[in-house]
Amino acid sequence: MSDTNSRMDLVAALRVLHKVRTDEVIITSMGNGREWQQFAQHPLDFVHVPSSMGQTQSWGLGLALAQPSRRIVACCGDGSLLMNLGSLVTIANAAPSNFTLLVFDNGVYEVTGGQPTPASTARRLVGQGVNFASIANECGFRHTERITNLDEWKNRVDTLLNLLGPVCAVLEVAPQTENYSVRSPGRPKERVKELAASLKSK
Amino acid sequence: MYTAEEFLTQLELINVSHVVSVPDSTLGEWYPALQASNDVSLIQVCREGEAWAVAAGLHLGGASPVVLIQCTGLFESGDALRNAIHDYGLPLFGIIGYRSYLNQSSIPGDTARIFTEPILSAWQLDTLLIDTPEKKHRLAEHYHSCRTDARPGIALIAEGRA
Structure with a gap:
């Protein structure tokens, strides 16, 4: 696993996803949800903020x-994944073929100021990092992989959005060090109604 | 309280599409009937917080889920419930097993009964306690009433043992 300095930029990684997406529902949260909002929004986007982590x-x-x-x-x-690691087993057991989980792995609780998680960057540097893709694989995901750099992500993103699921891709990204707090795009009750309407109409 | 067949009949009366659940010793006895049903899909989750979140996604996608968990799981799942029901206003419905309500001696000193109803009240959930056989048919009535008003609701099912 790569060290923090060589990791992908979160915004650059999200830009790659934004560029290729078509009619997928994309649910973002926490740090990736904050950065996703800087791109043009789609009716099938859902920024899950506020969330239950x-x-x-x-x-x-x-x-x-x-x-x-x-x-x-x-x-x-x-x-976030660490707070609900059992969800990997639940997803694998339900086995939705139309589901892709993207884990933006930066080793820290970014939106609270970058405190290391128990699966932290420091542990990675001494070869003790947690391999979430391997865990997802052992849980029974149909396809899992780690993405360590932007070129690899550009090459793989289309495939990962279309493979028979459940798919789990873990992207090694660097923590944001500025403007790292969580950000909501607006009133949640209205946004969830808009998404439900979009799901019915599209 | 309910036999498996009686419970499944209640679910079919209210056109439930998915039951999102963690079992206890009472609810688990209904699983074979749920798994055999052609009308209801049982989605097993690993922890109760997931149940509200999966139900939220199902509801958003146009399905009609219920959450089926024990009251102890309700305690664990509070933040997920708060987010789906109160932040996003989703009118989710839960069927909650009320641990040892009918046989308090099965777990001496258990505090589940002390906290269950106050916590449901704190979460502002319209709760129907089903604690006698005469009330069993009211689950479907309560569900329909909540759906009509697009409000969340709970059927609290008294259990005889842990």
């Missing part, structure tokens, strides 16, 4: 089961 991928699972003909992409951080 660790539950974004579970919202995504429910959507994937209810909308089996539509690709659902849930984006979470490694800190």
Whole structure:
């Protein structure tokens, strides 16, 4: 696993996803949700802020089961995943073929100021990092992989959005060190109604 | 309280599409009937917070889920419930097993009964306690009432043992 200095920039990684997305539902949260808002928004975007930390991928699972003909992409951080690691087993057991989980792994609780997680960067540097892709694989995801640099991500993103799921890709990204707090795009009750309407109409 | 067949009949009356659940010794006895049903899908989760989140996604996607967990799981899942029901206003419905309500001696000193109803009240959930056989048919009535008003609701099912 790469050290912090060689990791992908979070915004650059999200830009790659934004460029290739078409009619997928993309659910973002925490740090990736904050940065996703700087791109043009799509009716099938859902920034899960406010959230219950660790539950974004579970919202995504429910959507994937209810909308089996539509690709659902849930984006979470490694800190969030650690809060709901059992969700990997739940997702694998439900086995939605239309589901892709993207884990933006930066080793820290970014939105609270960059405190290291128990699966922290420091542990990675001495070869003790947690391999979330391997965990997802052992849980029974149909396809898992680690993405360590931007060129690799550009080459793989289309495939990862179209492979038979459940798919889990772990992207090694660097923590944001400025403007790292969480940011909401607006009133949650209105936004969730807009998403439900978009899901019905598109 | 309910046999598996009686419970499944209640779910079919209210057109539930998915039951998102963690079992206890009472709820788990209904699983074979749920798994055999052609009308209801059982989604097993690993911890109760997930149940509200999966139900939120199902509801958003146009399905009609219920959450089926024990009251102890309700305690664990408070923040996920708060987020889905109160932040986002999703009218989710939960069926909660009320641990040892009918047989308090099964777990001496258990505090689940002390906190269950106050916590449901704190979460501002319209709760129907089903503690006698005469009330069993009211689960479907309560669900329909909550759906009609697009408000969240709970059916609290008295259990006889842990």
